[in-house]
Amino acid sequence: EAQVTQNPRYLITVTGKKLTVTCSQNMNHEYMSWYRQDPGLGLRQIYYSMNVEVTDKGDVPEGYKVSRKEKRNFPLILESPSPNQTSLYFCASSPSHAPPGNTIYFGEGSWLTVV
Amino acid sequence: GNSVTQMEGPVTLSEEAFLTINCTYTATGYPSLFWYVQYPGEGLQLLLKATKADDKGSNKGFEATYRKETTSFHLEKGSVQVSDSAVYFCALSDRYRGSTLGRLYFGRGTQLTVWP
Secondary structure (H helix, E strand, O other): OOHHHHHHHOEOOOOOOOEEEEOOOOOOOOOOEEEEEEEEOOEEEEEEEEEOEEEEOOOOOOOOOEEOOOOOOOOOOEEEHHHOOOOOEEEEEEEOOOOEEEEEEEOOOOOEOOO | OOOEEEEOOEEEEOOOOEEEEEEEEEEEEEEEEEEEEEEOOOOOOEEEEOOOOOOOEEOOEEEEEOOOOOOOOOOEOOOOHHHHOEEEEEEEEHHHHHHOOOEEEEOOOEEEEEEE
């Protein structure tokens, strides 16, 4: 079954304690990205990656890091989380060379609370 | 730049009512347009899409037509059900450095609640 898997699904952490949200896809997709969803703001892209070792900033990259050492994994790293990073995070993936409008698959989301 | 504007919610309807959620976009090129749906506690699922002007996307009784002249992609359903209660996101994707896939730009989402 085609899947994008995120972990953890729910996390409460404290300000300044480094954390990593993992994302893995089993579809051999080149393209992966991270979004955060906040009330009234919709989804905003944090970072994306067109392929292994190729990453680029989205709209709201501040306070986040990513890496793409393997095709299937795209972890999101919060080096020093702050309360304004409390949000619902989604990982997504898709083939990069495909007909226009190719489907992008989303993970189930990770609820992160920083206190 | 690229952006999506969709009508703000929440939208509350009775079962079997007609639904329209407006979506307009701004794009520099020739984007593909999408509607995604998010049911409570779940991730986003693609509802329908259209890749060029005048295309109509449809799924589960929902429809949207890609209107280049009005830069719109309004979502419609003739008769909503309680099970349609969800948040609906309009989105567009552009091209990235010549490839056919780009990033997604989302609207802010519209909460739909359908009462029996």
